[in-house]
Amino acid sequence: MLMMQIKQARKTFNPGTVNEKRAIAGVDLSVEEGDFITVIGGNGAGKSTLLNLISGTYPLDSGEILLNSGGGAGDAGGVLADRFINIGRLPEHKRARYVARVFQDPMMGTCGGMEIQENLALAYRRGKPRTLRWAIGKSEKELYHNALKRLDLGLESRMSAKVKLLSGGQRQALTLLMATLQRPDVLLLDEHTAALDPKTAARVQKLTTELTEESNITTVMITHNMRDAIKYGNRLIMMNEGNIIYEARGQEKAALKVEDLLRKFESNAGGQTLSDRMILG
Ligand SMILES: Nc1ncnc2c1ncn2[C@@H]1O[C@H](COP(=O)(O)OP(=O)(O)OP(=O)(O)O)[C@@H](O)[C@H]1O
Numbered sequence: 361m362l363m364m365q366i367k368q369a370r371k372t373f374n375p376g377t378v379n380e381k382r383a384i385a386g387v388d389l390s391v392e393e394g395d396f397i398t399v400i401g402g403n404g405a406g407k408s409t410l411l412n413l414i415s416g417t418y419p420l421d422s423g424e425i426l427l428n429s430g431g432g433a434g435d436a437g438g439v440l441a442d443r444f445i446n447i448g449r450l451p452e453h454k455r456a457r458y459v460a461r462v463f464q465d466p467m468m469g470t471c472g473g474m475e476i477q478e479n480l481a482l483a484y485r486r487g488k489p490r491t492l493r494w495a496i497g498k499s500e501k502e503l504y505h506n507a508l509k510r511l512d513l514g515l516e517s518r519m520s521a522k523v524k525l526l527s528g529g530q531r532q533a534l535t536l537l538m539a540t541l542q543r544p545d546v547l548l549l550d551e552h553t554a555a556l557d558p559k560t561a562a563r564v565q566k567l568t569t570e571l572t573e574e575s576n577i578t579t580v581m582i583t584h585n586m587r588d589a590i591k592y593g594n595r596l597i598m599m600n601e602g603n604i605i606y607e608a609r610g611q612e613k614a615a616l617k618v619e620d621l622l623r624k625f626e627s628n629a630g631g632q633t634l635s636d637r638m639i640l641g
């Protein structure tokens with residue numbers, strides 16, 4: 361089932377000024393439900409901007425982002441008919457129903473001054489009609505307890521602790537849990553393990569795979585680590601100067617080596633080489 365279709369998306373920052381920057385130069389991308397797409401590319405390639413256009417952080421200059429919200433969340437059996445909505449025109453807060461995201465900075469996805477369970481409750485209520493009742497009921501607490509338990513970080517026994525007391529890795533794991541608590545139509549991950557130490561990063565990455573596979577969540581994950589880009593997901597796209605310059609899927613993707621990606625980049629990006637950050641990542 362087609363989940364998201366990006367058609368000729370374009371975005372230029374500061375048009376008509378000396379700082380004009382074409383960040384997305386006419387991107388087309390069709391995403392099937394359950395696809396896990398890794399995105400690589402050098403600094404300034406437009407990776408984050410692409411995610412920002414999907415989430416609605418920035419409006420599109422032109423083009424469309426169509427999301428199949430009919431057969432999405434809550435319709436795992438695919439009973440409902442496809443129903444495409446153009447989220448390219450929806451304000452960010454209205455897209456939050458469909459699109460969840462996790463950033464690189466662990467401080468951004470959670471509210472430090474609130475309790476762990478309050479953060480989860482916020483995520484759980486996302487996109488639901490607001491009621492005056494804020495109290496977290498018993499069954500809801502149980503749900504959070506079980507969800508936290510699977511993180512294996514001991515957070516289930518600290519549900520009323522303030523989130524600011526958590527480590528970066530714990531916070532990022534919690535953010536991921538919050539992003540997937542209500543199955544989003546699309547999950548966007550922007551180098552969400554890059555700020556963590558290697559061991560914690562591996563743990564959060566493993567959790568990412570588990571949570572997304574379990575609920576068959578359509579995911580787009582930016583990484584600067586080419587090995588991770590090859591290892592995770594069923595599709596890989598490479599970006600340069602606001603364009604997708606290479607794509608691999610399935611078996612072809614799984615068989616890739618880092619050297620192959622470097623070679624593809626050089627041949628498809630007009631002789632440019634990837635930044636050291638990418639090569640070493
Ligand atoms: N809010 C903004 N205002 C002006 N220019 C921007 C803005 N956001 C991004 N850009 C520019 O758009 C281009 C693409 O940036 P983007 O952040 O999408 O790159 P990226 O691929 O995510 O790079 P990185 O690997 O460094 O995160 C860059 O030249 C960047 O400077």
Ligand SMILES: [Mg+2]
Pocket residue numbers: 407408409
């Ligand atoms: Mg970026």
